[in-house]
Amino acid sequence: MSTSDAEQQTPPAEVTVPGRYELVLPPGWVRIPLRQGTKEALEKVLFSHMGQVPEGIPKDDAMRFRLDMRRQLEKQARAARRNGGLDLYLPVLPRGGIFLMASFIVAEMPIGQANGIPQQAVPQQAVLAELANEDVPGGTAAEVHVAGAPALRRDYRSTPDEEKLASAPQAVQQVALPTRRVDYVIPVPDDPGRWISINFSTPGDGDIDSEFTDVLVELFDAVVGTFKWSYE
Structure with missing residues (x-):
């Protein structure tokens, strides 16, 4: 019994791209x-x-x-x-009578795109390696795993530009505080050129190197640890 070449060819499996992500949030x-x-x-x-x-x-x-x-x-x-x-x-709910000054944003990143149009795909590992080798003033960058796949984590401090701050309105000067920042850069599975970032920022208790601030960073890392893609 013989089989023709056409019969032997197996159509490529359809690639399923995640439609959204999910996170488990702390109370409040x-x-x-x-x-x-x-x-x-x-x-x-x-x-x-x-x-x-x-x-x-x-x-x-x-x-x-x-x-x-x-x-x-x-x-x-x-x-x-x-x-x-x-x-x-x-x-949004106070803890111990105070509101935590912290937030994080999930955003799209146009890596490998120009004007929103996907360009020639760059291997994800190459992108992560390049980002990990970039200088992070006052911080660190390292490859990690998120949702079982390679990602990047950056941890650094951000301080207001003193020259720009001096010419800013008084109200802006009063709220311009040094902040502790942690960013995750995550590739979208099976969708070259699409990435998301998760960007955390907090002034902590006013001391961005305090134990309290470290606890807030650990809380954020724990939230990212619950990250998963949804294919629904």
Whole structure:
């Protein structure tokens, strides 16, 4: 019995690309979608989740506090969306009477693309190796595994530019704090040229090298440890 060449050929298996990702959040943290539903999510956060206010704020000032918080969150969401952001994550319930000053953003990264158009695919391992070898002033970069696949983790400090800060409005100067930052760069499986980043930032307790700040970084790393792709 013989078989023709056509019969022997097996059609290539269809490649399935993940449609979204999933994370397990700590208690008191929420997701703010940045591509659609942002306004509704902010409304829910401000008037449902924030039933409490920090210690020291009179009840009569609770509404003003929520409105000020809303303006800050809207500003942060707009900036994140402009930078390719998909989702913004925030702690919205006080812990021990205080609100944690921390957040992280999941965003698309245009590695291997020009003007949004995929170019010739560069091997993911080569991209990770190049990123790991880049200089990270005041920090470190290392290859890690996220969702069972190679990724990159960068840990560094960010301090305000003193010259630019001197000419900034007083209100900006008052909130410009040194921050501890951790970034993860993750390739999308079976989709060359598509990457996402997870970018964490916190001023901690005012000391970006304190034990408290380290605990917040460890919490973020634990959240990224729950990251997985969804093919639904």
